[in-house]
Amino acid sequence: MDRSSCLLLFLAIGITCVATQECGYEKCRSLPIKPGMINVHLVPHTHDDVGWLKTVDQYYSGANSSIQRAGVQYILDSVIPQLEAKPERKFIYVEIAFFKRWWDEQDEDMHGRVKKLVDKGQLEFINGGWCMNDEASTHYNAIIDQMTLGLQFLNTTFGECGRPLVAWHIDPFGHSREQASLFAQMGYDGFFFARLDYQDKANRLKLQNMEEIWRGSPNDLGKVADLFTGALFAHYTPPEGLSFEILNNDPPVQDDPRLHDYNVDERVNTALNRSVEQAKYFRTDHIMWTMGSDFHYQAAHTWYKNMDKLIKYTNPGNKVNLLYSTPSCYVYHKNQAADVKWNTNNTDDFFPYADKPHSFWSGYFTSRPAIKGYVRECNNFLQVCKQLEVIAGPLPFTNGGPSSQRFREAMAVAQHHDAVSGTEKQHVAYDYAMRLHAGAVECQEVVSHALAGKMKKGSVEPPAAQFCAYLNVSICPTTEENDHFSVTVYNPLARQVTGHYLRLPVNGQSYTVTAPNGKPVKTQMLKVTQQTAKVRGPRGNATSELVFPVTVEALGYSTYLISRATRTTRSLFMPQAETNVISMAIPQSPRMREDIEIHNEHLSLIFDTTTGHLKTVTNLKNKLILNVQQAFYWYNSSTGNNQDSTQRSGAYIFRPNGTEPFPIHTKGSVITKVVTGALVQEVHQVFSDWVTQVIRLYDGQLHAELEWTVGPIPFKDSLGKEIITRFDSDMQTDKKFYTDSNGREILERELNHRLTWKLNQTEPVAGNYYPVNSRIFIKDNSRQLTVLTDRSQGGASLKDGSLELMVHRRMFYDDNFGVGEALNETGVFGEGLVARGKHYLMLESPADSSQLHRNLGEQLYMAPAVSFTPNTFSTQDWSNNFNMAYTALKRELPSSVHLLTLELAEEDTALLRLEHQYQAADGGTPQTVSLQGLFEPFEVVTSSVEELTLGANVHAEKLHRLSWNTQEGTTGNVSQRCWDPSSATVSLKPMQICTLRFHVKRRW
Amino acid sequence: MDRSSCLLLFLAIGITCVATQECGYEKCRSLPIKPGMINVHLVPHTHDDVGWLKTVDQYYSGANSSIQRAGVQYILDSVIPQLEAKPERKFIYVEIAFFKRWWDEQDEDMHGRVKKLVDKGQLEFINGGWCMNDEASTHYNAIIDQMTLGLQFLNTTFGECGRPLVAWHIDPFGHSREQASLFAQMGYDGFFFARLDYQDKANRLKLQNMEEIWRGSPNDLGKVADLFTGALFAHYTPPEGLSFEILNNDPPVQDDPRLHDYNVDERVNTALNRSVEQAKYFRTDHIMWTMGSDFHYQAAHTWYKNMDKLIKYTNPGNKVNLLYSTPSCYVYHKNQAADVKWNTNNTDDFFPYADKPHSFWSGYFTSRPAIKGYVRECNNFLQVCKQLEVIAGPLPFTNGGPSSQRFREAMAVAQHHDAVSGTEKQHVAYDYAMRLHAGAVECQEVVSHALAGKMKKGSVEPPAAQFCAYLNVSICPTTEENDHFSVTVYNPLARQVTGHYLRLPVNGQSYTVTAPNGKPVKTQMLKVTQQTAKVRGPRGNATSELVFPVTVEALGYSTYLISRATRTTRSLFMPQAETNVISMAIPQSPRMREDIEIHNEHLSLIFDTTTGHLKTVTNLKNKLILNVQQAFYWYNSSTGNNQDSTQRSGAYIFRPNGTEPFPIHTKGSVITKVVTGALVQEVHQVFSDWVTQVIRLYDGQLHAELEWTVGPIPFKDSLGKEIITRFDSDMQTDKKFYTDSNGREILERELNHRLTWKLNQTEPVAGNYYPVNSRIFIKDNSRQLTVLTDRSQGGASLKDGSLELMVHRRMFYDDNFGVGEALNETGVFGEGLVARGKHYLMLESPADSSQLHRNLGEQLYMAPAVSFTPNTFSTQDWSNNFNMAYTALKRELPSSVHLLTLELAEEDTALLRLEHQYQAADGGTPQTVSLQGLFEPFEVVTSSVEELTLGANVHAEKLHRLSWNTQEGTTGNVSQRCWDPSSATVSLKPMQICTLRFHVKRRW
Secondary structure (H helix, E strand, O other), X not given: OXXXXXXXXXXXXXXXXXOOOOOOOHHHHOOOOOOOOEEEEEEEEOEOOOOOOOOHHHHHHOOOOOOOOOOHHHHHHHHHHHHXXXXXXXXXXXOHHHXXXXXXXXXXXXXXXXXXXXXXXXXXXOOOOOOOEOOOOOOHHHHHHHHHHHHHHHHHHHHHHHOOOEEEEOOOOOEOHHHHHHHHHOOOOEEEEOOOOHHHHHHHHHOOOXXXXXXXXXXXXXXXXXXXXXXXXXXXXXXXXXXXXXXOOOOOOOOOOOOOOOOHHHHHHHHHHHHHHHHOOOOOOEEEEEEOOEOOOOOHHHHHHHHHHHHHHHOOOOOEEEEEOOHHHHHHHHHHOOOOOEOEEOOOOEOOOEEEOOEEOOOOOOOOHHHHHHHHHHHHHHHHHHHHHHHHOOOOOOOOOOOOHHHHHHHHHHOEOOOOOOOOOHHHHHHHHHHHHHHHHHHHHHHHHHHHHHHEOOXXXXXXXXXXXOHHHOOOHHHHHOOEEEEEEEEOOOOOEEEEEEEEEEOOOOEEEEOOOOOEOOEEEEEOOHHHHHHHOOOOOOOEEEEEXXXXXXXXXXXXXXXXXXXXXXXXXXXXXXXXXXXXXXXXOHHHHOOEEEEOOOEEEEEOOOOOOEEEEEEOOOOEEEEEEEEEEEEEEOEOOOOOOOOEOOOOOOOEOOOOOEEOOOOOOOEEEEEEEOOEEXXXXXXXXXXXXXXXXXXXXOOEEEXXXXXXXXOOOOOOEEEEEXXXXXXXXXXXXXXXXXXXXXXXXXXXXXXXXXXXXXXXOHHHOEEEOOEEEEEOOOOEEEEEEOOOEEEEOOOXXXXXXXXXXXXXXXXXXXXXXXXXXXXXXXXXXXXXXXXXXXXXXXHHHHHHHHHHHHHHHOOOEXXXXXXXXXXXXXXXXXXXXXXXXXXXOOOOEEEEEEEEEEOOXXXXXXXXXXXXXXXXXXXXXXXXXXXXXXXXXXXXXXXXXXXXXXXXXXXXXXXXXXXXXXXXXXXXOOEEOOOOEEEEOOOOEEEEEEEEEEOO | OOHHXXXXXXXXXXXXXXXXXXXXXXXXXXXXXXXXXXXXXEEEEOEOOOOOOOOHHHHHHOOOOOOOOOOHHHHHHHHXXXXXXXXXXXXXXXXXXXXXXXXXXXXXXXXXXXXXXXXXXXXXXXXXXXXOEOOOOOOHHHHHHHHHHHHHHHHHHHHHHHOOOEEEEOOOOOEOHHHHHHHHHOOOOEEEEOOOOHHHHHHHHHOOOOEEEEEOOOOOOHHHHEEEEEEOOOOOOOOOOOOOOOOOOOOOOOOOOOOOOOOHHHHXXXXXXXXXXXXXXXXXXXXXXXXXXXXXXXXXXXXXXHHHHHHHHHOOOOOEEEEEOOHHHHHHHHHHOOOOOEOEEOOOOEOOOEEEOOEEOOOOOOOOHHHHHHHHHXXXXXXXXXXXXXXXXXXXXXXXXXXXXXXXXHHHHHOEOOOOOOOOOHHHHHHHHHHHHHHHHHHXXXXXXXXXXXXXXXXXXXXXOEEOOOHHHOOOHHHHHOOEEEEEEEEOOOOOEEEEEEEEEEOOOOEEEEOOOOOEOOEEEEEOOHHHHHHHOOXXXXXXXXXXXXXXXXXXXXXXXXXXXXXXXXXXXXXXXXXXXXXXXXXXXXXXXXXXXXXXXOEEEEEOOOOOOEXXXXXXXXXXXXXXXXXXXXXXXXXXXXXXXXXXXXXXXXXXXXXXXXXXXXXXXXXXXXEEEOOXXXXXXXXXXXXXXXXXXXXXXXXXXXXXXXXXOOOOOOOOEEEEEEEEEOOOOOOEEEEEOOOOOXXXXXXXXXXXXXXXXXXXXXXXXXXXXXXXXXXXXXXXXXXXXXXXXXXXXOOOOEEEEEEEEEOOOOOOOOOXXXXXXXXXXXXOOOEEEEEEEEEEOHHHHHHHHHHHHHHHHOOOEEEEEEOOOOHHHHHHHEOOEEEOEOOOOOOOEEEEEEEEEEOOEEEEEEEEOOOHHHOOXXXXXXXXXXXXXEEEOHHHOEEEOOOOOOEHHHOOOOOEEEOOEEEOOOOOOOEEOOOOEEEEOOOOEEEEEEEEEEOO
């Protein structure tokens, strides 16, 4: 009896209607499992890319279908009635970016129907992030955010029954260990993926090791990060011949003997054969079939009708038991096999992914460097925006007014495995960028409003903040056009930032800068470089950059007032550093053949006079010297015309047509200019008319900054080019190098080697590339050369002492994995996209390096946010009317503790994540932080504090993960609680993230 | 409140549930029409070919989808819930061959749901035949049968609400006047089609004459055959850009302003523009949009969701009113416009169809001659089978046992406009043939059983009948292998047949044939010809054919006993005619150069000595002489490589690349043999090694028989060939010629002329071709040369006195209308299909001709059915044990009255159709027939007689057709009743068909 009928009866004769909930694993217990048979879990699923060949909204609506016949609205429209028709039918849904769009368009009646299906366990959410994020080019901060966005929607909308129990990354092109660790911390009981190296897969099949316990953080978090992980048998599609998708060609089950082509026998035999074949490779009585694929189930009835029949005819009399199921029920029944001891994977991840000998999916580690950079930058600003919503309170607008929501969603969408990965069509890449921009613009309003609220002292309203998105190419109308302006710098870290340098494009000769304390700040003026002028096109007219350091308190801002110097002011204040420029365009005199050096108090960089390349780096304090040559090279992309394979380099695939890259600079010195001064030293290098670099040392900084500008990559020779920067040092590194996993833990890599299986290396370059999300390093006993990146890139160490990063790529053929376009970014001006980015180079001892690069990374990825206003006040008036500095934190957190996220959950409820950012191997030790009296604008209502799982959708105390028997004992259900309500403190072990939700009691 | 809820309430508190019926035009009155606006009737429809690129069952199930993604089961599966979801939504369904398959697979619950939708007028059946039959190559008998099969299913299943009110031939490639006449007689109020000559359409658009009253039988049936007929505006598809089919690319209505690509304004503007544009060409406030196309609505939700939105956003504030509707409601509202006087079309039909200047769809008039011939043959046998089910009573088997049902369905399927038309893929053509064969085999059991029942006198069971399907190529194992056998000949006519010649393949030298009266029958032996041996391949070993005439009473049988003659018997009986053979293989002596003549008492045929071609035909009785040369020619199929057009000849299109065909015979005489004898004279002609002909005169017959054998058409020169037979006479015919319309009324044709619009002739050959379903003739004042065909063919008279028929065609390119295959029938032996058929030639005065060719046609298309048994009895014993002759008719019907169909409707209920087979112009006069005591095996229970419409689904007295105002007065709702219950007689005016259903009271 359905609810409406029941309701009528209730009205008529008083029967009470009770809805039964069968969520969690309850629903799995009642499945028609048959012990001793091959139980085949048919998992009806659709894989809905949150943008790829079409934009996310085109996929949702089904528009632009000449590209792809895919409309997600129709999937959900059509699945719901099919589930309602038969209680045994199941469906899983994954991508909440789509589900939320659909949900928002449904009426209350449909909301009720869907809730009923969720409560009954027929419709199950799996994974449940906003998207199915990429794992190779994503930062953990953004992963956590995007997962939280989806999981919180599910939690709010469906409660416990909407909670995904299993993670599902069936399409991403390789899998990071950090992803597994994060999923485990989010409380998932299982994790499935489809793509792993074909050699690895063959080996696992042979060893019945497709499913195992993956230890996501063996040296830090331990069992908390253990996760039952399964590699799928047949990609994520149905077994061959058993797809019942309306757009596929497999035969339906024709069971009407009155018609021609009755094929029940053939269909059943196919099902039996596929079952028996697959069961050979899997432990326990259970196997899983992924019944669906990309954008399947737009006409769900074709699937269910045929699967109903397949089950009906296959099961009787056979030792195979097909049943509708879900990944969570599959995991549950795997877990029930008490006698099985699962293997563990303690070390490895699943990078790089090759699906065949010459198809290594390591091109996308770098593809579309501009969007990769923009995504990282946006993550930074989104954190600022979210923090300020908590600090200043939500904007006093009705729903739909400016908030961080749009930016959260845009960022979540951008984490999709065809978004930040760079594997989407060009028009889709533009759409992602547009969404990010729109989100950022809305957040600018939020930030502006929040800052104004804190700045305002009396009745005078602070001027509205303006933002300059193009500071990297020296464009900022506010600073260019105004003689008097303010700069307000917000610091999202939980510690003071000092010695952070601003570079503001200006047109004047000289400027005075006044700090919040009223004192003048030392500045230095630099000419805008030719390279910048070239990159920025017709926009921006600044001739110079004004450089000065700023200091900002934790979760606070500082306002600096800047005025163009008149002769008078110039004589009054003269903290401006002299800038000396040696132009190298003049033919070098013999005197100049001496080595060129720049240095600050920490580092000295020496350049080879003949080539102009970096030659030696010296850590002056620790007396570490490294001979390290740095230059740019290009790999010629294979066009697939050699004997071994037709594989071409493309958006996904990196396949150079040789092992040695070509140097971009061939003769003479690359150095065109050396700039020295009190605040910054620069060496300007021109490697070619499309590759330049500025190497900088800022006063007081421990690292050197290498700002590379690459592009337009030449296309007239029709050769695909993949550009790298390479550091060749004299270190003996024993084939080892180190890369981060999504910006968190560090993994050791070894040339031509995999940790858990024997590699037959078929691509000596591409097969050694790994994702570098934030850092890569090589080391010997005394020295560690660490390079931090400002975006995700592919990186490798192909020779001892060498370290390379791919910065840009352009090619002219599609690599044949569906995107259907060559990765040929033509950019705004048509000639080819120019990418500009930074590498941050440190030379320290291995012992010192780890904490130093952790803290540098934290500063880079949570850099201060800068806003501007034209200024009509005098300095005095400004400081009379407005607060020039502020901190929301009453005490700084220790350097090991990173304030990962702080955001509004509801109007007076905040979500806070604190992270121990050191690994034990970094020397990290447990740390305790008190929340009492920590925040300036509000008090944490300690009685309201809820400790949550990482995805913020489950109370930590209510989480009961499945326990698994392994060769090393039981794993899985352990808890590592961080919140002590009695002391109101948070305790963190290395790498632990503590997720808390609490009411805030505002102090105003 | 739905019924189940209501039922619960009823149980609980006694509320009574009443289902409301809104069928007929009732539902149309409540449509949200807005007078003064453009009311746009959105008609959701799917066009489901009953076989084309895939077989009918593949289309039903969705199998073989690499060819086409089409599965009709999913259409109905998916439409039903969509209709249930919103009461204003409508859907029409057309092809009952599919609907019945689906219905049979549904459970009772679904049956109830569908009935409810039908009762509410949401699901409306339109047309309602088993298929949407072809109009160019179908015989009216088969059209009536296939329509009846569908309409009776609807009537039985859904009652009055299931009755289609409108005919719907949106895809057939040209439209016959007889089809309109039959539809009118079936009681339809309107008729829509899409395909008409592009010039005709342009003209009609200009004159606002797309909709008119078509007079289907202006000179005979009059108003009874008048039909409101509309040519659709935009083929049968939605207006451009407004398809919401999952497999199409038009944009959905994106009405969520939160998403990108919001397009409501554009979608509404498109709808408005399309409405306003179309409305210009149509009268009244109403226009119709066909919202669907081939196999659309497999995912019906994509359609309804978007149409709902289109209606929602378009209507407010605009002078356009979109509404869900049906063709019948559209017709109803057209009819409501009291002030409009509709034009009438009194004369023309819509053949041939050209969609552009060089694309005349006149190839399919002949395409696949073998299946066209087989379909005609099967119609004949099906009538026999159905008659015998009535005469002998249904077979005493449970449901599913042998009956005519399978054959009825196979024949109905074969009438589809991509079946008998020859425009299907080869594998589908094989499937149709297989279905016909299976149906025929089942009917052989029915016939065998029925005959045995009538033959049996006492306790001895008659031997089971055997059938010989290959008599046309002299194959019959029973007659070849047995020295003694019986032949039982059943005559399905309501009159005695006499002088009907059998030709039985035998291996003996001489045979005795004993008639039912025990007397010997005169025979003649002929050698099996070389041509036959070539055609029949390895099957069949007969060396001779035994020829003899038979006589059979109306609806009765005669058994002839045949024995191979021993010397003794040979001397006793010697009625065997001498056969003289002159072999022309011998070089002709001067003596032979005289004209060759064969003749019987009615006709003399003289052949030219030099060429061997027919030269002169003389009607000896009436002293009519016609110089008429007959020979075979081929048109070279265009391959589209000339300047005017890229159109090629193909399955649909006839496009010769020149106006003059090439003669197939070029030198010497074609005559190889002249056979004379008392029963049959034959001239054997060999035109080439792939074209031969035997011209025959049988003793006593008024016509000459020309048996042509064509094929394998040579392919090594890669030239497509379209083979014609042409008769060139000395008559002055003033460009006029005459063709039948589906085997019934005769239409006058004129070279390079259309009756109702001015033709710009662009294809002088193909543009003058017309369908010849049964006969074509030319005439002058005194003579009429009539040729009857044994199947549908294309025919023309391109010169005065000339008459040509296309008999076979083979080409090597697809003509680009979807079939995707060249019409290149390779046949069983791979070399190319050999087709064999007959033309029946009469030379009579025009006054005599019409009734003579009517009666000859009746005999040809309702020829006797012949079965065999090996015989172990003596002649005496046979006649002692078995009845050797029988008639089910106690008195013959007059020659003007054709017993069109006699079949079982239910176990003791028969359906009878009597037809006046003369037109008034033939001299037909009203005729009355009494049913009392007419049938031998049963009495018609006269009190039970119901007079029905032609489709047998409506009581004639209950039919109220809509009346239409025309320039010539009111038309439409008139009745022409045929049954007089008081006298128990049927009265028939010329061309009238009387359809009666009655109980039979069996006499046993």
